[in-house]
Amino acid sequence: MRRAGEWEQAYLEFAGARSRQLYRSACLLTGGDTHLAEDLVQETLGRMYLVWGRVARIGNPAGYAQTVLVRSYLAHARRRSSGERPAAVLPDGPGPPDADAVLRLTLLDALRQLSAKDRAVVVLRYWEDRSIEETADVMHVSSAAVRTRSVRALARLRELLGGEVGEYAAGR
Incomplete structure (x- = not known):
C-alpha cells in the first residue's frame, strides 16, 4: 500500500x-x-x-x-x-480564418449535429481508435448497436458535409 x-x-x-x-x-x-x-x-x-x-x-x-x-x-x-447553446455570432469576431480553422469548424459543426450517442460512437471509434467491442463496453450497448450507429453516423456526416471537406482539404 x-x-x-x-x-x-x-x-x-x-x-x-x-x-x-x-x-x-x-x-x-x-x-x-x-x-x-x-x-x-x-x-x-x-x-x-x-x-x-x-x-x-x-x-x-x-x-x-x-x-x-x-x-x-x-x-x-x-x-x-x-x-x-451560446449565441452563434459574436459582435466583434476575429479576422478571416485560415483553411485549417475553417475545416476544423466545419467538422465540429457537423459533429455537433449528430445525436449524443452517435457523436460518442464516432469519437470513440475513429478519434480514439477503439474497437467495436471496447466502444460497446464504454457505452453499455451491444456490438451490433455500435456497428449500426457507426454506419448511420458516418452517413449523416457525409450528408452534412457533402463536398465541403474536399474543398477545404484541397485548399491546403
Whole structure:
C-alpha cells in the first residue's frame, strides 16, 4: 500500500499526463464547446481521484479515464439543460480564418449535429481508435448497436458535409 504522499504524487503525474488527451476528446464529444469540455475533463479527473487508491485494480487507468469521460458526456447530454447553446455570432469576431480553422469548424459543426450517442460512437471509434467491442463496453450497448450507429453516423456526416471537406482539404 502506498503512503498518502506517494499516492497523491502518482495521481498528479497521471492527471498532468492525461489531461490534454482527455480535453481533446471532450472537445470532439461536445462539438467544440470548450467550456463544457473543460467541465467534463474536470469531472473525469475528480472521479479518477476518488478511485485512485484502487488504481492497482483498474489495470489501464488511461482507458478507464476515457470511459469515465464518455459516460460523463452521455449523462450530461441526457439532462434537459444540455440543449442550451451560446449565441452563434459574436459582435466583434476575429479576422478571416485560415483553411485549417475553417475545416476544423466545419467538422465540429457537423459533429455537433449528430445525436449524443452517435457523436460518442464516432469519437470513440475513429478519434480514439477503439474497437467495436471496447466502444460497446464504454457505452453499455451491444456490438451490433455500435456497428449500426457507426454506419448511420458516418452517413449523416457525409450528408452534412457533402463536398465541403474536399474543398477545404484541397485548399491546403
